[in-house]
Amino acid sequence: SQQGEEDPQALSIQEGENATMNCSYKTSINNLQWYRQNSGRGLVHLILIRSNEREKHSGRLRVTLDTSKKSSSLLITASRAADTASYFCATDARGGGGADGLTFGKGTHLIIQP
Amino acid sequence: EAQVTQNPRYLITVTGKKLTVTCSQNMNHEYMSWYRQDPGLGLRQIYYSMNVEVTDKGDVPEGYKVSRKEKRNFPLILESPSPNQTSLYFCASSLSDNVYGYTFGSGTRLTVV
Numbered sequence: 001s002q003q004g005e006e007d008p009q010a011l012s013i014q015e016g017e018n019a020t021m022n023c024s025y026k027t028s029i030n031n032l033q034w035y036r037q038n039s040g041r042g043l044v045h046l047i048l049i050r051s052n053e054r055e056k057h058s059g060r061l062r063v064t065l066d067t068s069k070k071s072s073s074l075l076i077t078a079s080r081a082a083d084t085a086s087y088f089c090a091t092d093a094r095g096g097g098g099a100d101g102l103t104f105g106k107g108t109h110l111i112i113q114p
Numbered sequence: 115e116a117q118v119t120q121n122p123r124y125l126i127t128v129t130g131k132k133l134t135v136t137c138s139q140n141m142n143h144e145y146m147s148w149y150r151q152d153p154g155l156g157l158r159q160i161y162y163s164m165n166v167e168v169t170d171k172g173d174v175p176e177g178y179k180v181s182r183k184e185k186r187n188f189p190l191i192l193e194s195p196s197p198n199q200t201s202l203y204f205c206a207s208s209l210s211d212n213v214y215g216y217t218f219g220s221g222t223r224l225t226v227v
Contacts, residue, residue: 030212031212033216035215035218040221041221042118042219045216045218088156088157100162100170101145101147101159101162105156106156
């Protein structure tokens with residue numbers, strides 16, 4: 001079952017601008033993760049935020065988590081052409097009664113215009 | 115280099131001809147899983163394994179089999195492939211407590227005609 005839902009589905013911005021993607025989910029989670037996928041390639045893990053954390057940074061990435069609203073956001077600052085990719089949020093709800101493992105949203109396709 | 119290796123990268127086969135997609139990881143990860151990715155549907159989990167000889171169904175297990183006889187290997191078996199199994203398949207692995215996220219393979223693009 002799809003748990004994470006990203007918003008927007010597609011986003012096109014100019015190089016140098018900031019990109020914000022949002023993710024909503026439905027059940028309690030252990031952690032939430034963001035992944036990047038270049039066209040047809042494997043997913044690359046970007047950042048993991050635990051359910052007891054509210055914000056996390058990694059380089060130009062900033063992730064927030066609001067468990068009361070069951071939502072997360074991924075901010076990419078000072079975007080570059082190489083950031084063009086699809087971005088997925090994934091929730092880990094192990095022990096929650098459902099199948100163990102990550103449940104992915106359908107992704108946000110980000111295009112950085114040079 | 116720490117990685118998940120899938121083979122083959124591309125495969126075209128005919129309906130009903132048994133096939134196996136191999137997956138191997140060199141990170142001593144306990145947890146391994148298989149996903150399929152389809153346009154408009156995102157990634158959906160097929161099967162997962164918490165450790166050797168422990169496997170369980172994900173969200174879309176019908177038509178697939180897996181085995182975990184060794185910690186490093188987690189092959190995906192399609193006993194009688196059908197055209198609706200045409201998809202992009204990914205194997206992934208992680209530590210059992212999943213504190214560092216998953217490592218994904220490069221994918222296997224399967225076409226069943």
